[in-house]
Structure formats: structure tokens, C-alpha cells
Amino acid sequence: xxxxxxxxxxxxxxxxxxxxxxxxxxxxxxxxxxxxxxxxxxxxxxxxxxxxxxxxxxxxxxxxxxxxxxxxxxxxxxxxxxxxxxxxxxxxxxxxxxxxxxxxxxxxxxxxxxxxxxxxxxxxxxxxxxxxxxxxxxxxxxxxxxxxxxxxxxxxxxxxxxxxxxxxxxxxxxxxxxxxxxxx
Amino acid sequence: xxxxxxxxxxxxxxxxxxxxxxxxxxxxxxxxxxxxxxxxxxxxxxxxxxxxxxxxxxxxxxxxxxxxxxxxxxxxxxxxxxxxxxxxxxxxxxxxxxxxxxxxxxxxxxxxxxxxxxxxxxxxxxxxxxxxxxxxxxxxxxxxxxxxxxxxxxxxxxxxxxxxxxxxxxxxxxxxxxxxxxxxxxxxxxxxxxxxxxxxxxxxxxxxxx
Numbered sequence: 001x002x003x004x005x006x007x008x009x010x011x012x013x014x015x016x017x018x019x020x021x022x023x024x025x026x027x028x029x030x031x032x033x034x035x036x037x038x039x040x041x042x043x044x045x046x047x048x049x050x051x052x053x054x055x056x057x058x059x060x061x062x063x064x065x066x067x068x069x070x071x072x073x074x075x076x077x078x079x080x081x082x083x084x085x086x087x088x089x090x091x092x093x094x095x096x097x098x099x100x101x102x103x104x105x106x107x108x109x110x111x112x113x114x115x116x117x118x119x120x121x122x123x124x125x126x127x128x129x130x131x132x133x134x135x136x137x138x139x140x141x142x143x144x145x146x147x148x149x150x151x152x153x154x155x156x157x158x159x160x161x162x163x164x165x166x167x168x169x170x171x172x173x174x175x176x177x178x179x180x181x182x183x184x
Numbered sequence: 185x186x187x188x189x190x191x192x193x194x195x196x197x198x199x200x201x202x203x204x205x206x207x208x209x210x211x212x213x214x215x216x217x218x219x220x221x222x223x224x225x226x227x228x229x230x231x232x233x234x235x236x237x238x239x240x241x242x243x244x245x246x247x248x249x250x251x252x253x254x255x256x257x258x259x260x261x262x263x264x265x266x267x268x269x270x271x272x273x274x275x276x277x278x279x280x281x282x283x284x285x286x287x288x289x290x291x292x293x294x295x296x297x298x299x300x301x302x303x304x305x306x307x308x309x310x311x312x313x314x315x316x317x318x319x320x321x322x323x324x325x326x327x328x329x330x331x332x333x334x335x336x337x338x339x340x341x342x343x344x345x346x347x348x349x350x351x352x353x354x355x356x357x358x359x360x361x362x363x364x365x366x367x368x369x370x371x372x373x374x375x376x377x378x379x380x381x382x383x384x385x386x387x388x389x390x391x392x393x394x
Contacts, residue, residue, distance in 0.1 A: 003247075118337030
């Protein structure tokens with residue numbers, strides 16, 4: 001019996017010391033992590049805002065659309081920023097996109113992702129989203145590689161899963177914005 | 185002299201990746217970029233050294249019947265610390281390492297060295313063993329990542345310093361890379377060639393000794 005109690009006490013002490021050590025490090029790193037996350041989010045929002053005024057965030061969380069933020073020019077609403085969850089080759093991806101109130105894509109940026117360097121990771125390049133910009137209202141966003149021009153098709157070659165994930169998320173975002181119909 | 189041996193054995197003679205063949209999952213998973221390999225390697229050196237020291241210090245206190253849970257708790261704590269520090273101060277490496285970072289907890293190299301060495305040897309030797317094995321793992325991982333990134337993407341990704349973006353583009357290769365090397369199949373193929381090379385080197389040196 002004494003042997004079991006001694007073993008349990010030793011295990012408890014080791015766990016307690018380890019927990020205290022982790023808590024100490026968390027105390028130092030947690031505020032830095034929170035500040036970094038907020039800075040990244042603000043930087044991505046300002047990149048896609050196209051110079052418009054960024055409003056208050058409205059949470060959605062429907063699986064694809066995480067939240068939206070109205071964009072205005074001081075007067076009426078001119079569009080929305082939407083954070084979208086997408087699925088890529090390396091797992092979950094996050095896309096932040098801005099749309100006009102008619103659902104046309106203004107800007108988009110791939111943020112969190114684990115795509116393959118040299119292939120899917122190219123979606124982070126500044127020019128990658130050009131193939132989607134301006135589409136989504138009168139002209140539909142490309143749903144598959146066959147909807148792309150020969151040049152764009154070659155650009156996404158070898159990273160079809162990444163392209164599919166991003167295009168599907170952007171289409172969902174466009175439909176969501178059309179559903180808002182210019183209302184907050 | 186034996187202390188030096190403990191430090192150097194992990195680099196070539198008992199290299200965890202090419203000789204003992206431990207830690208294959210993160211080796212294949214994160215060796216897509218040199219910066220990821222260095223980040224993972226440094227994390228493993230830290231966890232391996234700290235856990236070896238702690239386990240060696242507590243080896244006479246930890247009852248044999250609960251030694252594995254104790255080792256796991258100690259290793260998991262150091263992995264959590266590394267995870268929090270990387271997330272706060274090197275977020276790009278933290279994101280790139282993804283799921284492989286928490287998986288260091290079950291990395292065979294760490295638990296293998298705890299069970300085979302730190303649980304039976306003194307603190308100094310255990311620390312040197314951890315550093316040596318960690319350096320051996322880092323060098324192997326960096327070598328695989330360098331070959332995969334240079335030929336598979338035509339770049340060498342290091343860490344940004346001042347005006348240097350951290351990415352060195354290799355003319356010729358960056359326009360038409362051997363893309364299969366960036367995929368998991370390419371990693372396995374390369375691993376096979378490197379293992380064959382190390383096997384050949386080992387058998388040659390054994391032949392020389394005989």
C-alpha cells in the first residue's frame with residue numbers, strides 16, 4: 001500500500017512541477033501571442049480594404065464564413081470584408097477577401113495555411129488572386145481549372161487542390177455578400 | 185574523452201535519422217524548407233537536452249512502474265514550452281511546423297533516448313547525448329530540406345534579417361524545379377538514396393577498420 005502511495009505522490013509532484021513551469025512560460029508568451037494575432041488580422045484587413053473605412057466585425061461562423069465587416073466610404077456601405085475557411089492540400093486555410101456590395105471580389109489574401117512550398121504556397125504570392133478579382137457579380141468566379149484562361153490554368157498547375165479550396169471559399173463569400181444585399 | 189564520444193556519436197556513428205532511423209515522420213513532413221528544418225531541429229535539441237537532463241536527475245526517484253508516464257509528462261511539458269515560445273517569438277516557424285511541433289512529444293528519438301540513455305546514465309552524459317543526438321537530427325533534417333528545396337522549389341528559405349527577405353532564389357531551378365521533390369513521395373525517394381549513401385559509407389569504414 002505504501003509503495004502505491006509513494007508512486008502516486010512522485011507522479012503528482014512531477015506533474016505539478018511541469019504544470020507550474022508551463023504556466024510560468026504561458027504567463028510571458030500569452031500577451032505576445034495575442035498581440036501578434038491581432039496585428040496580423042489588422043494588417044490583412046487593411047490590405048484588402050481597398051482604402052475604404054473598416055466597420056465593426058459581425059460574427060457568422062457558418063463553417064465557411066467566419067465573420068464579415070462592412071466597408072464604407074464615409075457615406076453608405078460600399079462592400080464587405082469576409083473571413084473564409086477553406087480546405088487545401090495541407091489542411092485548413094484562411095482567406096480574407098473584400099467584395100463590392102454586388103458580390104464582386106475586390107481583393108483577397110490567403111493567410112493561415114500549410115500548403116506545399118513551390119506548389120500550393122504560391123497562392124500567397126501577390127499576383128495569385130488577380131485571376132479572381134472583379135468576378136463574382138456579372139461574371140461568375142471560376143469554380144474549376146477549366147474556367148480559367150490558359151495562362152492562369154498553367155499558373156495553378158500542380159496545385160489544383162489549393163486552387164479548388166480558394167475558389168470554392170471565394171464563391172461562398174460572394175454568395176454570402178449577395179445575400180446581405182448591402183445591409184449591415 | 186568518453187564525454188566527447190557521447191556528444192559526437194549522434195552526429196554520424198549513431199545518427200538518429202540515417203543510422204538508427206528514428207523520427208521519420210517529422211523528417212519527411214517538415215523537410216520542405218530549410219527554415220522549417222532548422223526550426224524543428226532547434227526545437228528537438230532543446231526538448232531532447234532538457235528532458236534528458238530532467239530524466240537523468242530524477243532517474244533514482246522515478247519508480248520503474250511509472251517511468252514511461254513520467255517521461256511523457258516531462259517531454260510534453262518541454263514541447264509545450266517550445267510551442268508557446270515559437271508561437272510568440274517566431275510565428276512563421278510555428279505555423280510552418282504545424283502539427284509536427286506538438287508531435288515532438290511522441291518523437292521516437294526523444295522517448296528512445298530517455299529510455300535507452302538518460303534513465304540509466306549521469307546528468308552530464310545525458311545532456312551531451314541529448315545535444316549530440318539533437319545536432320545529428322538537425323543536420324540530417326537540414327540536409328534533406330536543402331536538397332528538397334533547392335531542386336524542388338529552386339529556393340533556399342532562411343530567416344529574414346533586416347532588408348534580407350530570407351529567401352534565396354536559384355536562377356534556372358526556380359523557373360523549372362523538380363516538383364516531385366516537394367511532395368511526400370519525393371521525400372521518401374530522397375530518404376532512400378541518402379540512407380543508401382550512409383549505409384555505403386558505414387560499410388566502407390567498417391571494412392577499413394577490419
